[in-house]
Amino acid sequence: MNTITRRRTRILALICVLSAATMGLLYQFGPWETPSRAASKLLTDEVAPDRASATDRLISGWVQKLKQNPQDGDGWTNLGEAFMQKGRESLDVRYYGRAQTAFEKALALRSTSVSAIVGMASVKGSRHEFEQSIDWANKAVALDPGNAGVFGVLGDAALEMGDYEKAYEDYQKMIDARPDLSSYSRGAYLLYLTGDTRKAIWLMRKAIAAGAPYAENTAWCRAQLALMLWGTGALEAAEQTLNEALERTPHNPHLLLAMGKVKTSRHDYQAAIDAYKRAIAVAPQHETVAALGDLYRLLGQEQEAQKQFLLIEQIHQMNKAQGVRGDMQIARFYADHDSHLSEAVKMAEEEFKLRPNVFAADALAWSYYKNARYKDARKTIAKALSHRTPDANILFHAGMIYAKEGDRQTAQKYLYEALSLNPTFHPVYAPAAVDTLKELGAEKKS
Amino acid sequence: MTHRFRSGWPAVLLLAVFVVPHAWAHPLGPFAIDHYSRIQVTRVGLSVHYIIDMAEVPTLEELSNADRDRDGKISDAEEQDYLQTKVRDFARNLRIEVNRRALEWRIDSSSLTGLRSNAPEGSRSFPTVRIVTDLSASIPKDIHEIKDVRYRDENFPRRAGWKEIVVNPSPDLRLTNSSVPAEDLSAELTRYPSDALVAPPQFLQAELRFGSGIDASGNISLPALVVSLLTTTAVLIARRKRKPKRVLSDRPQSS
Numbered sequence: 001m002n003t004i005t006r007r008r009t010r011i012l013a014l015i016c017v018l019s020a021a022t023m024g025l026l027y028q029f030g031p032w033e034t035p036s037r038a039a040s041k042l043l044t045d046e047v048a049p050d051r052a053s054a055t056d057r058l059i060s061g062w063v064q065k066l067k068q069n070p071q072d073g074d075g076w077t078n079l080g081e082a083f084m085q086k087g088r089e090s091l092d093v094r095y096y097g098r099a100q101t102a103f104e105k106a107l108a109l110r111s112t113s114v115s116a117i118v119g120m121a122s123v124k125g126s127r128h129e130f131e132q133s134i135d136w137a138n139k140a141v142a143l144d145p146g147n148a149g150v151f152g153v154l155g156d157a158a159l160e161m162g163d164y165e166k167a168y169e170d171y172q173k174m175i176d177a178r179p180d181l182s183s184y185s186r187g188a189y190l191l192y193l194t195g196d197t198r199k200a201i202w203l204m205r206k207a208i209a210a211g212a213p214y215a216e217n218t219a220w221c222r223a224q225l226a227l228m229l230w231g232t233g234a235l236e237a238a239e240q241t242l243n244e245a246l247e248r249t250p251h252n253p254h255l256l257l258a259m260g261k262v263k264t265s266r267h268d269y270q271a272a273i274d275a276y277k278r279a280i281a282v283a284p285q286h287e288t289v290a291a292l293g294d295l296y297r298l299l300g301q302e303q304e305a306q307k308q309f310l311l312i313e314q315i316h317q318m319n320k321a322q323g324v325r326g327d328m329q330i331a332r333f334y335a336d337h338d339s340h341l342s343e344a345v346k347m348a349e350e351e352f353k354l355r356p357n358v359f360a361a362d363a364l365a366w367s368y369y370k371n372a373r374y375k376d377a378r379k380t381i382a383k384a385l386s387h388r389t390p391d392a393n394i395l396f397h398a399g400m401i402y403a404k405e406g407d408r409q410t411a412q413k414y415l416y417e418a419l420s421l422n423p424t425f426h427p428v429y430a431p432a433a434v435d436t437l438k439e440l441g442a443e444k445k446s
Numbered sequence: 447m448t449h450r451f452r453s454g455w456p457a458v459l460l461l462a463v464f465v466v467p468h469a470w471a472h473p474l475g476p477f478a479i480d481h482y483s484r485i486q487v488t489r490v491g492l493s494v495h496y497i498i499d500m501a502e503v504p505t506l507e508e509l510s511n512a513d514r515d516r517d518g519k520i521s522d523a524e525e526q527d528y529l530q531t532k533v534r535d536f537a538r539n540l541r542i543e544v545n546r547r548a549l550e551w552r553i554d555s556s557s558l559t560g561l562r563s564n565a566p567e568g569s570r571s572f573p574t575v576r577i578v579t580d581l582s583a584s585i586p587k588d589i590h591e592i593k594d595v596r597y598r599d600e601n602f603p604r605r606a607g608w609k610e611i612v613v614n615p616s617p618d619l620r621l622t623n624s625s626v627p628a629e630d631l632s633a634e635l636t637r638y639p640s641d642a643l644v645a646p647p648q649f650l651q652a653e654l655r656f657g658s659g660i661d662a663s664g665n666i667s668l669p670a671l672v673v674s675l676l677t678t679t680a681v682l683i684a685r686r687k688r689k690p691k692r693v694l695s696d697r698p699q700s701s
Binding site: 067 | 475477478502503506507510572602603604605606640642643644645646
């Protein structure tokens, strides 16, 4: 009897254990939703993260859709565009690589997808690979001559190459096809570059009013608008624009950089340092780090200044080791700080040959000046001045070059122009312009 | 040249982006700071395995912070000082709450690589700092049941990077809801998947809810109930079976 009971209890226990296990397995893997499964399903790329930006949510949305249907070509294009936007927002170039992968997937599904082709053109443009960008863009134009995005990409490349006539044509086509923030803001920037500040400011305001799906887009336009206002001496208006914009996007590095410049002009150096530091905490851009270093130096905090300059120098060495060639910003930085002057000329020449735009011409002319090659400097600064770009730095450089060349009148004219455009264009160079004007005036008297 | 843009019709908001040229925004170089947290919660305490991995630009910034005597070299003492300061800062900026009550971290261990580059002179590789630390916190005695845990990483706010939080399964608690996954995507920031469908995670906070057969909303889940009832029955039956065994073994003694 005992053995039978024992066997029976054993079987009963086994059944219980088995059914418990089955229930457990069913619970975990059955067709219904369980909390733990819900948790494990929350793959990072599938769920909108906490405090996710609109862009992050967009990315997760497309990732989820594409996981269900990887054959959705438009889905891949949309994901690529969302990655591009994320790259712009975070300034993290790694997103361009992901965007490219997404566009390539779209093209593998349909090689004639115009938006994916424009996407490729845009990736290449972001990486400053303008020749490839133009190649892709031309493919898109051949397929769809009415696509607005492609003219934006083509115009951007023309702008970088200093071909402003071509940029005008492309941007006009873009505005015709799609009058919105993207096309207006591009047009506005070009108008500014070619000397029509009044109209540029009007069009940039129009761009901001048109609005955009991402806060970063309008923030960028407001930063540009503020820089135009600041660049033409309208400090009050510039600061107001920035204050309004920073209320919406308080950590946008472009806005903070512009605010640093405005505060520097107002001699509120502590506020300027704060703005630059906040911008650097988000994304250390060359211009911000250099401006912060200059301010520290001006205030006699040489150790802090050296820290910033060393960072720029070391990163430049790293980029050089990795095969990055001519760099206009570094050339300008070296010229400004009287260091590596022959390297500065070499880099600026290389840059100007590749992209003969106004700012490359200015950087090259300034590098020649610092190397005492005044004739070359004068020839080159003429190119920087040829579009009447309302940038006090270019005018200041021109004034200094003409002063060295002994052309007192022209020098005075440019220095006056620089100071009347924006009397506080630079914490060091604006006073230097004043001093040079005094010296030139004294020369006249003597 | 006089140009005038013909402005067209009022703008239509389109989702297709290609907004604003960005060729003028130049980050200095690789500047991302990647975050990784692996959280584990048990009845007695919480722990987090926390990693910060910096790209070249922040590494260079840190180097100049760590080099106190500015001799261009990082000594053992400077490295230790730097690590301790950093880990203390990290711990302070990692907020943790159990049942909405804030707890303090204990630093159990910490290590650092990359501050002193072993790369030979003129090498193409540049140092990148990686700091790994293990933190823990005890559950206060008066918290008898852990209902929810909130975690927030406030280190390097708004700096771009891979921001991953994973939650380990708890041996003695049932996780009923989690805002972060259990799956590690990057093998602790050592292998980043290049698949376009794995977007860099952007998690900086996690919310975990726990229950024992009772889910977050207070309902007893049916499967959990059945499983526990069946298991209890099985245990009871198994125990019953031991009784005759004892009787049998007693027999020779009694006879």
